Amino acid sequence: MWRRTTLLSSLMPSSKASLLHQMQAAYGLKIWGAFSTEVLKPAKGRIPPREKPPFITFVLGGPGSGKGTQCAKIVETFGFTHLSAGDLLRKEISSNSENGAMILNMIKEGKIVPSDMTVKLIQRAIESSENDKFLIDGFPRSEENRQTYERIVGEEPNVVLFFDCPEEEMVKRVLSRNQGRVDDNIDTMRKRLEVFTSLNLPVINYYSEKGKLYKIRAVGTEDEIFEQVHPIFAAFEVLK
Numbered sequence: 001m002w003r004r005t006t007l008l009s010s011l012m013p014s015s016k017a018s019l020l021h022q023m024q025a026a027y028g029l030k031i032w033g034a035f036s037t038e039v040l041k042p043a044k045g046r047i048p049p050r051e052k053p054p055f056i057t058f059v060l061g062g063p064g065s066g067k068g069t070q071c072a073k074i075v076e077t078f079g080f081t082h083l084s085a086g087d088l089l090r091k092e093i094s095s096n097s098e099n100g101a102m103i104l105n106m107i108k109e110g111k112i113v114p115s116d117m118t119v120k121l122i123q124r125a126i127e128s129s130e131n132d133k134f135l136i137d138g139f140p141r142s143e144e145n146r147q148t149y150e151r152i153v154g155e156e157p158n159v160v161l162f163f164d165c166p167e168e169e170m171v172k173r174v175l176s177r178n179q180g181r182v183d184d185n186i187d188t189m190r191k192r193l194e195v196f197t198s199l200n201l202p203v204i205n206y207y208s209e210k211g212k213l214y215k216i217r218a219v220g221t222e223d224e225i226f227e228q229v230h231p232i233f234a235a236f237e238v239l240k
């Protein structure tokens with residue numbers, strides 16, 4: 001499923017998509033074989049297909065819980081690629097895509113953007129990177145998000161982090177974030193906290209039941225919080 005060949009595959013069940021990929025790989029090789037005796041090399045600028053699925057970490061937590069801040073530290077220490085679902089959506093808005101106005105409206109209202117849009121942005125970002133480990137920050141935000149990701153991508157995350165932070169602290173941080181975001185105001189923040197409780201928490205519970213969840217107490221200094229995060233990834237590095 002992680003071969004970077006076509007977006008068509010994202011519309012199919014994973015078994016069919018995998019068959020399509022196998023056929024593409026087979027025919028691609030045949031055509032190449034007919035015209036060249038050179039050793040197969042990826043075309044210039046093209047990223048070769050992955051041999052195995054990338055290592056995926058979902059990073060969850062309420063607005064202002066410190067997901068982005070801790071992701072930057074994980075990137076620096078462990079070499080992950082950071083994909084913030086919110087940043088990918090904000091890029092869609094600023095690139096004047098046809099869905100930009102709708103996405104902006106949903107973000108202003110603190111609502112969750114339709115799952116297939118977010119999943120495709122994430123999938124495209126993963127497929128256009130050569131890295132084999134990713135932090136998907138701020139996604140999935142609902143059970144429907146999660147199921148759509150599993151259906152389109154055909155994989156589950158390896159690890160799920162949950163930054164658990166008291167509401168008053170999250171409100172304080174968001175209101176002083178100062179990044180010019182349309183949703184960093186008290187009205188939208190109230191709506192986002194409601195969405196967090198009603199839609200995000202069930203996803204967190206789902207991964208907890210599956211034994212994939214690492215809960216981090218997200219209060220204290222950034223370094224104190226990272227002290228809880230570090231051993232999780234250090235253990236996976238050892239296992240590799």
Ligand SMILES: Nc1ncnc2c1ncn2[C@@H]1O[C@H](COP(=O)(O)OP(=O)(O)O)[C@@H](O)[C@H]1O
Pocket residue numbers: 061062063064065066067068069070173174176177178218219220221222225
């Ligand atoms: N441990 C912390 N203590 C105080 N402020 C923090 C801490 N971690 C992050 N912040 C600040 O809080 C705000 C929200 O953090 P951010 O990483 O953007 O959270 P999220 O991505 O979960 O919304 C930012 O301004 C950030 O600098």
Ligand SMILES: O=c1ccn([C@@H]2O[C@H](COP(=O)(O)OP(=O)(O)O)[C@@H](O)[C@H]2O)c(=O)[nH]1
Pocket residue numbers: 061062063064067068084085086087089106107108110111112113114118137138139140141145183192
């Ligand atoms: O998978 C996602 C991620 C984000 N959003 C929207 O983008 C906003 C900002 O998300 P981001 O993760 O940037 O916010 P953070 O939690 O970091 O403050 C959310 O409130 C949603 O409206 C969404 O719809 N789906």
Ligand SMILES: [Mg+2]
Pocket residue numbers: 067068084086138
């Ligand atoms: Mg963030």
